[in-house]
Amino acid sequence: MPEFGFATPSAAAAVADLPWAPLLVPKEAIEREVDRLLDEAPVTGLRDATGLRAASVVHPRAIDGIPSLTPVTEVTIHVLKPGERTPPRRGNHALLETTVSGEGTVHMGTAFRVERHDVWTVPPMQVYSHHNTGRTPWVWLCYSNAPLLRRSGGYWAETLPAGTLAVPRKPAVSVTGELGARYNRLNAPTHRLATAADLRGYEYLTDIEPVANPPRHWAWKDMAPYLPIHAGCNNDPAKRNIWLLYNPATERRQGTTPVHFATYGGAAPGTPPYAGARGHVHISASINYHIRGYGHSIVGGERIDWKAGDLLFSAPGWVEHAHYHGAEGWTVLTVQDHPLHIAMGSLLWQENPGDPILSLGNEDGQKGYVSPRQTGA
Template identity: 65%
Template sequence: MNMITFGTPSAAAPVERDAWSAYLVPKEAIDAEITRLAAGDMPASGYRASSIVHPRATDGIPSFTPVTEVTITVLKPGERTPVRRGNYSLLETSILGGGRASVATTHFPIRESDVWTVPSMKPYYYENTSDQLWAWLTYSNAAFLRRIGAYWAEENLPIPEPKPDVADALPAERPYTRKTGPIHRLPSTGTELRGYEHLTDIEPVPNPPLHWQWEDIAPYLPINPGHNDDPNKRGIWLLYNPATERRQGTTPVHFATYAGASPGTPPYAGTRGHFHTSASINYHRTGHGYSIVDGQRVDWKAGDLLLSAPSWLEHAHYVGKDGWTVLTVQDHPMQIALGSLLWQESPDQPILSLGNEEGQKGFVFPREAGK
């Protein structure tokens, strides 16, 4: 018989914080990796790509946070990737140049600072249709799936072709579906029993690939002098995907927000930050400043990538006189789905279980009261 191991239940053990630390990847390192990837012939894999690995990712799974893998991909003019698909969700942004992203039979012309999504199990590929180098960042939950043994992918698929819509008919030989599966409401408590059909024939939520163009986002951000007085501009906007519903995501796993502050905006003047269990990654599109994460100062500038908020570590951001624009990605929607998302806007505010109780009221930006 194999040796059986028993341990102290999590509910009975003391809470021990073991969050990954803040981690800065300077623009210079990203630029050098783009140059390295662009050198020579296309690798046999068909991808000029590498993942940015946090020092705590010591289990052989390339990841930037315990949940999120961040990958740099490069294409030279005229190059195209193989067609792939997998059970992961991708959130992507161009950081140099542009090209064309194809997801299933949808095609996006991509320009610098655009954001787009690749839903799970949709075939996708990329083409550099320009005459310049194209580089982009990909945020995925592949690291999480690998850690739980649930990762699946395939590649070198044929280019997808449009297919005619098929009516949602009920084949006579397969009568057992969610529409016909039994449901019994128990008389004592009102709880339910449901047949196996309800586990395996789940109603799909439409989740097409989406594309947010930077030129469409920018007018809503206060990024030029005098913009702070424009009531139509906000310092932070969520790139919302309706498929995520109440989880308020850009993909089912991650949200992306673009934030902006115009030059001369007074920086955050407080000495304390806020907390959340979702891990946050900032790509600094413009500007410079610093963040205080778990008591440590991290200076950043345009083009730097920063794990700016490891799970439940206090953090605050201080923007320089030139303002900023920043793309922030968090595993917030996944944690809402798990029922595990805790949020504390400041140390004097209550800890809230977002999605399980009424949420934070009266704020339009971290620790900034609405007017």
């Protein structure tokens, strides 16, 4: 049994200013890793990596042996040759994926075809597999909350026999017959106390009302007409600089998965870049994958130049950041662990230095933010 110790409680200790640093993963490095994965045999014999051509991007601060780009998020590069498919898998992680090049078919009970820049989700405990049904290598990125689960001791995953489409759900003994009728959330006791606080029976903890969370697919061809991609797009009122890929299962958390949101955004060619000298800050960590254009970001006072194809850990939690695109404009897929913080009640946001710090989801939110609708902002 390990020994215990005592320490100054968090409430009494100074807040340590030790954020994970921003990190740029250049397009060229991603392409080299893709070539390496294509040259090697798929990983076999590992419980969590059977039959995969995949590699995760590891931040230098991930020194605990858990591969991750941010403390919460793992970003994995996946590759399949034409005709290859991954074995069926499932886990209690929530996945958000996007195609970098090529095309393929995702199997999750039903099957759907995905192309370049498409985004889709793999819900927790959903059986899934990938099949390259194209003629060129299929490369996609996967964003996962596995690091958070592994660091908390709560990660679970398994590889299933080939051809498995779903795992049958076996009802627990306690939800059938007389016991099931007597002990469930619909007839569990609740007591309202004099202080307006409630007591609830244990059934509320074990018989939780499910929220439907089927796989979601956002096709690039359907999204592109709403994005300012071409010169002159700023005059089209149907286009916006930022769009959330919203999954109704996340409800008020405004997510694409229960943990992450994804947004597509950018600016048309010829749009003046952001003119401000300062950026904004938020607790959620942000990752940008640039699919068009070039420019630079100022993150914590550090200038980072980027171009199409680069992956950038662009905003560590509570680090000031601003983005400045070049003359070609830009298009970017941004992934943040924003819904996770809304669920925890911990999402702090400060749009401009000197503005009040807002606790989003706990109080009235940001109003009058014109950047998504304003040329050059």
